Amino acid sequence: MQSFRTELENPIVEKDIIDLEKKIRLFREGKIHDEKFRSLRLARGVYGQRQPGVQMVRIKLPFGKVTFKQLLRIADVSDEYASGNLHLTTRQDIQIHYVSLDRTPQLWEELERDDITLREACGNTVRNVTSSPDSGINPNEVFDVSPYAHAFFSYFLRNPICQEMGRKIKFSFSSDERDTAYSYIHDLGFIPKINEQGERGFKVMMAGGLGAQPFLASPIFDFLHEDQIIPYAESLLRVFDRYGERTNRNKARLKYLVQKLGLDEVLRLVEEERIANKSKSYKIDRNTVPEPNLPEATTYPVLDEVINSIGYKHWRATNAVAQKQEGFFGVYIKVSKGDIKTDLARKLVDAIKPFVADEIRITQNQGLLLKYVREDALPSLYAALNPLGFAIPGFDSIADVTTCPGT
Template identity: 75%
Template sequence: MQSFRTELENPLVEQDIIDLDKKIRLFREGVIHEEKFRSLRLARGVYGQRQPGVQMVRIKLPFGRVTFRQFLRIADISDEYASSNLHLTTRQDIQIHYVSLDRTPELWAKLSEDDITLREACGNTVRNVTSSPAAGIDPKEPFDVSPYAQATFAYFLRNPICQEMGRKFKIAFSSSEDDTAFSYIHDLGFIPKINAAGERGFRVLFAGGLGAQPVLAHLVHDFLHEDQVIPYIESTLRVFDRYGERNNRNKARFKFLVQKLGLDEVLRLIDEERTANKVKTYKIDREVVADPALPATQADNPAPIADEAHYQAWLKTNVFEQKQPGFYGVYLKILKGDIPTAQARELVEAIRPYAADEMRITQNQGLLLKYVRAEYLSHLYVALHRLGYTALGFDSLADITTCPGTDTCNLGISNSMTLAAVLEDLVYQEYPEFIYDKQLKVKISGCMNSCGQHGLAEIGFHGSSLKAAGKVVPAVQVMLGGGTVGDGIGRVAERVIKVPSKRATDVLRVVLNDYRAERTGTENFHTYYDRQGKDYFYRLLKPLADLSTLQPEEFVDWGHEETFETAIGVGECAGVMIDLVATLLLESEEKLGWSEASLQQGAWADAIYHAYAVFVGSAKALLLDKAVNSSTQAGVIREFDERYVQTGEIELTGSFSELVLQINKNEPSEVFAKQYFTLAVDFLNQVRTKREAVVQS
């Protein structure tokens, strides 16, 4: 086994890396089943990509915050282990591609030297906690939400309650009512408020999501006190873990649990779960996110500008005055979210003299620079322009969000990256006035799963296919009318029509030409779309869906030379499950060890939850012997009572439900933790005995 000592010498991080290395070896030796191993590596940020034999590694950056040193470290890692490119994501992460599985532990160890983690960047876990990129400097914010996002990230990282859920869980903090973190499409979304007493709190949005079946979040709190944010999330996750679907991944997101049980019942269960929470109140350290170091540069005179008109347009579309007087935030539009590592290094050196030592990755795959003094703006512009990073129209129609699509993703149906570049160029060339419109967005996904967030765009496209002349044609589903309204209210785009991919440019032209001609006064796109209605746009675009006029080049996707074929692999966004009896029992034994270790550390709540996992995992193992594969933990508990306790095959004092669900009837005290652990030991021994008898019979 390799030695993974980090500069931080964080024992938890070190153990994570050692465990990953060990499990890779066991997988190579055939000890760990492929599907089980997949779930293990996903929870450690290692994701299979479209090309066989290599991995995408997702680097988790809480609320998109990254220092210059961290950014350079990631560039070095991409050069050494990946493809010398950094891909910025819509969840404020950085992804690198074409990584050898066997080198991922070593890669992680080197990242950890600069306090960077891969843990829970993928898989059935709490994904990266996002926030508005301008949090902390937003002139409209009641207060900085960055410390709350950081506290949420830290509290739930490695937390037993959310390590093996049925699906992923997404949390976002917006900085103001503008809702630039899109609270309305998250499992939990938070918008900051200050009440009449001057207290901090949040408007809470609940059980939203995009994907193939988008759902707008429910408003469940107008004002939740800041000290209740962490407890509320904890209770919610505990309910999702117990009652969430685990067999059918297409129905396993939190939004489907709310649809199944009803909002009132889910809220009741959350309230019931509070008793078992590790914390009943959690005070956020407002100073946990330190102010970034400011540059020491002195600039007495403005830098000479070669194109004054372009500079003034850049100031208007990419620069804003911070809430801190005398300082400005500067947005960088990054085409397709891709930064080659050589340019990443040049970029850091270019901005270091003029901006604070902290960048934020934005939800539209750009970068935000902070604390630029007014007298430095011209110097920064010149430095950025030299590198090609002064493209106009940040967060406008010309700033298109896209997922990697068929470039690297297993689920990609059609190319989205090249299409994004083509559409951006079209806007610049034919509709330059729209670079000033930040209420009109184009977003593209390579498939219906909405990684490019097409469902919350005014104009969205997702990859699809059509059949014509006995061949498959690359296509896009056109979506219209989505977007952010504000303060937790959003709109899901409607499916209007499907057209060949090569006609997406014409779709954009037709829609924009009509919008220019038909809108009244300053009418925004939402009002214009609602006034015209979905059928109006179907009829407007119907000629573009005519397959009788297909040209040979339309059978070839954007960015390709060969005739299009659909080649969809197995997606890994949500992780996988494996229900082999022996594997489940081995996992239960491992979790019993974790419970005992938590007891020794005095971590009573963690010990209890690990013991709970022992009960459920062991019971599920025996149920598989009866060909019963319950889709939820609550179902496992119920089925075990019916199949084993009520039949007398397993003898318990009382029901299995009463035994296991002591977990949410008791405070996480030392006494209860030790008692519950002992009961879990006894139960696992009974299950082992029963299993041995079944095997031998």
Template identity: 60%
Template sequence: MQSFRTELENPLVEKDIVDLERKIRLFREGKIHEEKFRSLRLARGVYGQRQQGVQMVRIKLPYGKMTFNQWKRIADISDEYSTGNLHLTTRQDIQIHFVSLDRTPELWAKLEQDDITLREACGNTVRNVTASPTAGIDPQEPFDVTPYADATFRYFLRNPICQEMGRKFKISFSSSDADTALSYMHDLGFVPKIKDGQRGFKVLVGGGLGAQPALAHLYHEFLPVDQLIPTVEAVLRIFDRHGERNSRHKARLKFLIAKIGFDEFKRLVTEEWTALKSKTYTIEAPVEAALEVPTGSLAYATDEVYNQWLKSNVFPQKQSGYYGVFVRVPLGNIHSETSRSLIGQIEPYVANDVRVSINQGLLFRFVKAEDLPRVYEILAAHELAQPGANSTANITACPGTDTCNLAISDSTSISLELEKVIGQEFPDLIFNNDILIKISGCMNACGQHSMAQIGLHGSSMKAPDKRVLPALQVLLGGGTLGDGSGRVADKVIKIPSKRGPQALRWILNDYEQNANDGEYFNDYYDRQGEKYFYGILKPLTDLSTVVDSDFVDWGQTESFATEIGVGECASVIIDLVATLLFETEEKFDWAEQALKEGRYADSIYYSYSVFVSGAKALLLDKSVSVSTQHAVIKEFDKQFVESGEFSFAGQTFTERVLQINQQEPSPEFAERFLGEALDFLQRAKAFREEAVAAKA
């Protein structure tokens, strides 16, 4: 695998890939613990599948943008290393499946030749920074948020403050008050504002979906754009230090805020300001180039399907004379051959800036009115001209039991069945953008079911004869309200999966027959109430009438069983304390290197990590387990300093370590803190060696 290393121009990227290859080898040799290796590979976009021995690789596309060359590169990679399928996700990434772990470094290296990264696409990191796909062309936007989303992505990629957090962290940028990037369900969400002629953002913090969805808190009504990066950094530092690390189910930012209170959270963030690398951070927003206004105008034709497509999938951009075209991609799956053929034909008519949308589709930009018929013909020839790209008819679904370890029941085949119900019985819903249907294979909400007007997630039920059958939890009433506000759907009832189409049919029929003229679905739901819809669907829960086919999930041929996929296993016993100390040495090396390169803030944070990692190792050797970095620091004082086993020149361990948020990131402090970290590392290693010798 030597050849791919010399083709990369970026030494940081090359180091990353070589390190991944080395860690895979050490894992295979049983020298890295399985849990640690999982964390490492996830932070490099490599995710275990339900099927043993293969991986899902998540390709990180900031704000969903890709050029034609990047799209073609991903298609070629999928052919060479995967199945040829490209799966577009609700977080504007692209996933490919069934990849051999040992080939992932080579795959990554080839992607990087077109500036495509896997880094931090999964794991306890800052995940893909998402944004409204219409950013830059949205007629309602105060300004283009693309440069700010891009700067956020780049600033925190490989940033030491967010490499090993207790849990993932999600950031979104909406283009306008319509909030199409769903700021209210993110750890940090930004909605653009203009105040006194200046650019800024409304800031939402602490939102999230999953099994326990929570709406975000209003953090700032108006944050000037030069405070964007410092604010994100301060929040991340607090999340890293105080966030839960033992229980994954309680490890998101929303749980930290609930635990300590919103006022205390804000106080901690403010307290962190002294230690920030930059107190202000200027992001250059390029001046929009003047465009020649096309002469054509939007024209309907005699072809009714074309007119439906034009009405539902096409919209005028803020740039006069140009149009955006949404492409409906069934289940977010598009084949590599289709991709290459589409690129070759569509390229003359659209901008070299394709966006993946959060409903698993595509957006083509800067299409001239006179080119719309040709664009439609090309899409139709590739079976991608279905109308209703952002409507009820276009159901969002995660991969579910097709590939995911955590999925309980199917979410993809059932989506196709529900789309048939809409297409055959409610065809006008291709023009309805008020009712969105979203499905997840489990309660974790990768399909974003808990913020849909009609949401479903995979589950199971037990029949009277004790057999288990696949089920769907039905949720109603979620959605986006705009300007940073949203609604979480109510869990209404659980039904057998095979009765999902009937449930949808009854819900939509009731709405059509009983809603007032112009009454939105959620307004109707609120008027009738949860118990009303429970009553409508209750007959579907009668398990005395189940038949054998009810025990076979959608898209399957064998009886249903609740299973969790198997990940990699090193099948060896590892000394966890030794592993942690090894990692501590590695962090010191990073701190030393950063100091030599003049990256003082990075060096300081790595030195801080030396203290925390080393302390955690020694606490583990005493069988003491704590759930946050802050608790590690406090507990080390209790277990080692108060007992006299460690001393720090009249300081407590807490006082020494937490200098990090009390000092400016100066070269003098960085050098001193590194020296103190080295002293602690050497003493920790010696202490461990003596402990091992005493036990021998």
């Protein structure tokens, strides 16, 4: 394997990628133990497949947000390094398969050119921070949780306190009380609230999870001020890292620590840790997730044949939702088994560009949400999506099935 050098401007990312290349080389030379190398590659989003000699690579997309340019970059990378398929995940990531381990540093560099990371997409780390896909456009939300999800992603990425935990940790942010980001099955889940003083904060749920032994999360705060959510999460991570199981992997999640010590004792330990925290509060920048570029206003054709069709009427009733921004709609796309071939991904971007904002959200049921569609553009958007198989009605219905591709 030839030595690898990047041309990236970000020295931290560049160091990460060069370090991965060096570790792969040492692993090939037998100078790194299998288990140690496994931990390292997982924290770089590289996951072994059952098929010998190839890897699954998980691309970390905070709260499922991806631009047109980023989606096209991922498609190009999948064609060059993987199988030409994009798999949308229930944690709002994208996975690509059949990647050579030796080529993962180059793959990572290609993605970083458009600000896309693999870092901590797998492994015993803070996994992708999810949110309700409709955050920012939901008419019922008291405020947009996207900047808070982004703050969690940024704060804990490469943070020394969560690089070698006993198991993974998952955070979620729901946009309203309907809890569409499923806080009740997360290690920490946040639901936005405004208190009587008009301050922002969150209802907080802790220690939920699925798996062979599912647990419902417990409510631990009815209102935690927005400046306290990151210090609290940091304190919890420190407690989990210190007291969590490390011998039996099957009992190493936060829910089992709560089961072992009791909720009150875990909360007491977290409160002790909060006293020791260097940062007693952390002010979150609400402007870190800018509004996307909107489609240009234009006169759309009147498509009477489309408007009067049963297919369009059904699709509009189940897949289009009014935004809180007057005159705009969000449009959901069902993606069969969460899989999109790269050539179809490119056709999708070309088809939707005239009608939607430059921001797509991956949904927890492995679909897509398009934003800022003008009402009079809905028939034209439907006509553009239909030939691609992306205008199937019934989003998030009983017929909208989620699947795991396996590795």
